[in-house]
Amino acid sequence: MVLENLASSLNNAIKKVLRAPIVDEKIVKELIRDIQRALIQADVNIKLVLELSKNVEKKILEAELPPGITRRELAIKVVYDELVSLLGGEKAEAPKYERGKLTIILLIGVQGSGKTTSASKLAWYFKNQGYSVGLVCADNFRAGAYDQLKQLAEKIGVPFYGERDEKDAVKISINGVNKFKENKIEIIIVDTAGRHKREQELLEEMKKIADAIKPTEIMLVLDATMGQQSAQQAEAFNKVTNIGTIFLTKLDGTAKGGGAISAVASTGARIRFVGVGEEPDEIELFNPRRFVGRLLGMGDIESLIEKFKSIEKAEKEAMSTIASGKFTLKDLYVQLQTIKKMGPIGKLLQSIPGMSISNEMMNITEEKMKKWMVIMQSMTEEELLNPDIIDGSRMKRIARGSGTTIKDVRELLDNYRMSKKYIKQLIKKQKGLYKLFKK
Numbered sequence: 059m060v061l062e063n064l065a066s067s068l069n070n071a072i073k074k075v076l077r078a079p080i081v082d083e084k085i086v087k088e089l090i091r092d093i094q095r096a097l098i099q100a101d102v103n104i105k106l107v108l109e110l111s112k113n114v115e116k117k118i119l120e121a122e123l124p125p126g127i128t129r130r131e132l133a134i135k136v137v138y139d140e141l142v143s144l145l146g147g148e149k150a151e152a153p154k155y156e157r158g159k160l161t162i163i164l165l166i167g168v169q170g171s172g173k174t175t176s177a178s179k180l181a182w183y184f185k186n187q188g189y190s191v192g193l194v195c196a197d198n199f200r201a202g203a204y205d206q207l208k209q210l211a212e213k214i215g216v217p218f219y220g221e222r223d224e225k226d227a228v229k230i231s232i233n234g235v236n237k238f239k240e241n242k243i244e245i246i247i248v249d250t251a252g253r254h255k256r257e258q259e260l261l262e263e264m265k266k267i268a269d270a271i272k273p274t275e276i277m278l279v280l281d282a283t284m285g286q287q288s289a290q291q292a293e294a295f296n297k298v299t300n301i302g303t304i305f306l307t308k309l310d311g312t313a314k315g316g317g318a319i320s321a322v323a324s325t326g327a328r329i330r331f332v333g334v335g336e337e338p339d340e341i342e343l344f345n346p347r348r349f350v351g352r353l354l355g356m357g358d359i360e361s362l363i364e365k366f367k368s369i370e371k372a373e374k375e376a377m378s379t380i381a382s383g384k385f386t387l388k389d390l391y392v393q394l395q396t397i398k399k400m401g402p403i404g405k406l407l408q409s410i411p412g413m414s415i416s417n418e419m420m421n422i423t424e425e426k427m428k429k430w431m432v433i434m435q436s437m438t439e440e441e442l443l444n445p446d447i448i449d450g451s452r453m454k455r456i457a458r459g460s461g462t463t464i465k466d467v468r469e470l471l472d473n474y475r476m477s478k479k480y481i482k483q484l485i486k487k488q489k490g491l492y493k494l495f496k497k
């Protein structure tokens with residue numbers, strides 16, 4: 059039984075209700091049976107399934123219908139709500155680690171589940187939240203694990219700790235934690251090995267590491283494409299260490315992640331983050347509503363609307379700056395950073411017909427941005443706020459002062475004007491699109 063079956067049987071159950079001419083007790087009972095079958099086949103704890111179905115049945119049959127709501131709509135809403143509450147409730151909940159205090163996150167999971175990638179994603183996420191973050195490589199089993207995490211750490215600009223030749227993962231974990239503790243790092247993320255000669259060895263090693271470094275949170279990394287194996291993995295790990303949260307990876311593919319429901323049910327751990335790509339910034343907070351929507355086959359528009367909301371928020375400031383005609387060179391730098399951060403959103407926009415984003419804008423390298431900052435530092439306040447006054451002789455002075463060439467200065471100014479135009483266009487397009495998706 060693979061997880062796709064769970065998703066499709068739930069989906070079929072919902073469709074049956076949608077197709078039925080009237081939703082009477084018989085249909086409701088049938089719906090309940092379908093849901094029970096689907097969940098039990100997906101290894102969700104039987105007691106839990108019975109509880110869930112009892113709730114659904116009771117709510118659908120006994121509830122007073124709210125005005126304007128059909129029993130059919132209510133049935134779907136109830137199933138939806140029950141699954142959402144099984145997965146932890148209403149909304150995406152951001153972890154709140156105390157500032158200035160030490161938080162240790164220990165990542166565990168089988169080989170290939172995405173631990174190392176997710177470690178870098180978490181580091182990227184928390185760094186952006188303003189925490190100081192350190193990455194520890196305690197995977198000394200797979201050759202290349204050290205370099206993989208080290209490179210990712212360099213890419214996102216967070217400190218890395220590893221010992222290439224040390225064979226004892228427990229020792230490395232302790233040393234790494236101690237070093238970052240000395241450096242007053244707030245969040246230490248420990249990446250571990252996934253493959254061992256025997257599974258039992260791996261589980262014992264995880265337990266030893268956990269006992270040694272006493273993590274604040276043990277996070278199980280689960281591959282969304284793994285189906286019901288997820289529950290078995292989760293249970294095996296949960297027996298030796300207490301899993302607190304789950305990072306569900308590879309939700310960017312076709313997998314709906316139904317297996318994770320079983321993992322949640324069997325461990326009581328909450329899914330906290332999802333991975334939606336291979337890059338460090340392709341991480342999202344787990345959103346139960348969106349997840350269930352997707353599982354039941356009605357979530358795509360919802361996630362799109364949410365993405366647009368977040369773009370709208372990010373661009374609101376830019377909009378008001380530009381609307382007031384005050385888009386300066388200083389703003390340009392901030393904007394470029396925003397655009398870089400919007401990487402995945404850029405991708406999303408590109409996937410919508412008629413929304414191709416200027417590639418020149420998305421491809422500006424970090425190097426170039428640094429050079430531009432240096433150039434801008436050689437400008438006067440007046441020039442920064444009023445770039446139009448920069449003529450040939452000013453360009454010469456700025457180039458000399460920043461150790462660059464007139465060509466570099468001109469390139470920056472060209473890009474500034476292009477950005478101004480581009481951002482204006484982007485906002486216009488977004489306004490139009492946003493209207494389309496607003497209910």
Ligand SMILES: Nc1nc2c(ncn2[C@@H]2O[C@H](COP(=O)(O)OP(=O)(O)O)[C@@H](O)[C@H]2O)c(=O)[nH]1
Pocket residue numbers: 167168169170171172173174175176252279307308309310311332333334335336
């Ligand atoms: N598409 C996609 N690929 C992922 C995601 N997370 C990890 N991967 C890929 O899965 C593979 C295994 O990841 P890795 O982090 O090395 O797994 P580990 O063995 O648990 O450390 C790599 O090819 C990753 O790029 C994700 O969220 N989406």
Ligand SMILES: [Mg+2]
Pocket residue numbers: 173174175197203249250
């Ligand atoms: Mg790894």
